Amino acid sequence: MTKTSLVYVCSNCDAQSPKWSGRCLSCGAWGTIGKEPTIPEVQNTEHIVRSTPGQIKNFSELDHHSVKPNLATAFQGLDLVLGGGLVQGSATLLAGEPGMGKSTLLSQVALALAQGGKKVLYVTGEESPAQIHLRLTRLTQNVSDTLSYLDDTRAEVVAATIEAAKPDLAIIDSIQSVTTEQASGEAGNVSQVKACAALLTQAAKKTGVPIILVGQVTKDGDIAGPRVLEHVVDTVLSLEGDKLHRFRILRAIKHRFGSTDETALLDMDEKGLKVITDPSVALLDARVAAAAGSAVGAMLEGRRPLLVELQALVTAAGYSAPVRKANGLDASRLNMLLAVLTRHAGIQVYDKDVFANAAGGLSVRDPGADLALAAAIASAVKNQPNDPKTAFFGEIGLTGELRPVALPELRIKEIARMGFKTVVCPTLKNPPAGIEVVQCKTVREALS
Ligand SMILES: Nc1ncnc2c1ncn2[C@@H]1O[C@H](COP(=O)(O)OP(=O)(O)OP(=O)(O)O)[C@@H](O)[C@H]1O
Ligand SMILES: [Mg+2]
Incomplete structure (x- = not known):
């Protein structure tokens, strides 16, 4: 027997409340409380008792080598911040304000990996494939054949394509432009962003393909959509700076596979982002x-x-x-x-x-x-x-x-x-x- 109850969720801090209010009581933000789809309330726990027990295994039998950085991205600044490169099956969120250079940075990573013979899949949602191609040709003279794109924003299709094509890296630009049938509302809303990120992260874990999700940052500096996105992914990177200046800082806010101490100072010009070796x-x-x-x-x-x-x-x-x-x-x-x-x-x-x-x-x-x-x-x-x-x-x-x-x-x-x-x-x-x-x-x- 299950009963359903309404839950109101703050899009800023993800706090839940049984009542709607104009201001979130947890983080104090105004107008961020939205209705969440009804969630079932478990009334009967009998089935938990009846379930067959799970299999307990020893950690010593595990091969931990799969969680070591094993895909150097060939972009020095990113590898420095990630502590060597991307981990197999990991989900990384690259967050930054509009125009900060997220697509530029990932285009450079994609180009460098593709030139090294790696298969890279670029899922275009925010911009058209032609716009991305224009950027790629601005950054390099020849775009390698191993760099391909998928012009589809349905999360199920993206996940299935990752599973079928098994690229060395999948880039989804951006998570706010992807939608799933499992959530209601328009692309970019709290439930959509949450559900899409969970779906794509599962695809990454299942296939071992590392994925990078681009996340927009609001004017207040929060990653648009739910803060819960930060919990779903393994690594959260932030590209920060003043758009009127050339310098950008790439830092890790959260990193499940290494320290968050490393930062890279980057210089942005028409040829893309370059690491500044001597920031001082x-x-x-x-x-x-x-x-x-x-x-x-x-x-x-x-x-x-x-x-x-x-x-x-x-x-x-x-x-x-x-x-x-x-x-x-x-x-x-x-x-x-x-x-x-x-x-x-x-x-x-x-x-x-x-x-x-x-x-x-x-x-x-x-x-x-x-x-x-x-x-x-x-x-x-x-x-x-x-x-x-x-x-x-x-x-x-x-x-x-x-x-x-x-x-x-x-x-x-x-x-x-x-x-x-x-x-x-x-x-x-x-x-x-x-x-x-x-x-x-x-x-x-x-x-x-
Ligand atoms: N032809 C160019 N020459 C020099 N710099 C350029 C050129 N075209 C774009 N840029 C720079 O690139 C920036 C946009 O970079 P990019 O599209 O990678 O940002 P983004 O973070 O992906 O933005 P959005 O969130 O809007 O997708 C511009 O703000 C500009 O500074
Ligand atoms: Mg972009």
Whole structure:
């Protein structure tokens, strides 16, 4: 005996609720609660008792070699982030905002693999095969015969084609354009995206063919459709950056087969995406060293230290409320730093407009960049350039203290490698030789 019940699901965080509401009580997003198809409620558990027992097996009898990266994608940045390449039968989601370069990146991967004699199937949904072909011919002179496409967006057909053709890699561009009969509604809605991803992932597991699903990201930075997509797949990659800048960062948000510490900095031009082998050089390229309002900070991207120029512009606010704008930086972090600088470092900005920027279009999330931002703001307020051969790192606390950050040795090594003579940072257990290390306990001390 089964009874059915209605469930309302939030498309943003996937929380379920028995009642509809305008705002999700779990994540607070408005207008994201949608009706989910009725799901059966199990009333009788007798059949569980009656089922025949499953077969228990020993792990020691398993061959784990099938879950090691065994398909190097021939695209250096992707292999670096994946820890060697794609695992057989794995499902990878490549997420990114529109125009970030997802199709470009996967076209490059497809071309490189096909040139090495691998069979690649590109499922076109978002764009027509002719548009994809145009991109391929922009990226290379000859498109190999082993790169083929399927112009069909029915998930059952795509899964069956993967099972029949058994390519070395299947790319589905994008998951939001695929539909299945098992779910209701239009392509891209929560139930469709969920059901299609599950169906295609099953096909990958069954055949051992690795698949890459392209996922659109909404303006709020969420992967469109359900967050549950992140649970369905083995790996979630994110391609991020500022569309107006050339630099993109490819990072793993989730990776069942390896670490999520590696990131790749990529440069986008008409010939596609190229790995930047020395990101710090590229990021500091256009720096005007003697400018007031500029400071170089060492931040971490995964485990990789990067030097980035942080800039601040401070001007009188006039009669209106002061404006605070952050570009590539967390706006609330900027406001907190301004309050700490006012209260604990004697830098008055209450009547000033403050604009802060991470040069190069990167998004700086590491709190270790706090001190460099504070140094840029202090330099802008005093209209005095910082020493061009000095770099900064350290997290700033609410009482004005300078807090230790992760991997200080790696940051200092990168600062020294880039030719800086001095580093201002929190106190260290073992300060390295070869560079002047100015260790400070407070932000006031660091900026003096
Ligand atoms: N001819 C060209 N020369 C240089 N850059 C180009 C050219 N055509 C496209 N691009 C770049 O490629 C970007 C689009 O890349 P791509 O189509 O791979 O992005 P996407 O992430 O797949 O986007 P969508 O989500 O819309 O499918 C454009 O924003 C542009 O910067
Ligand atoms: Mg695309």
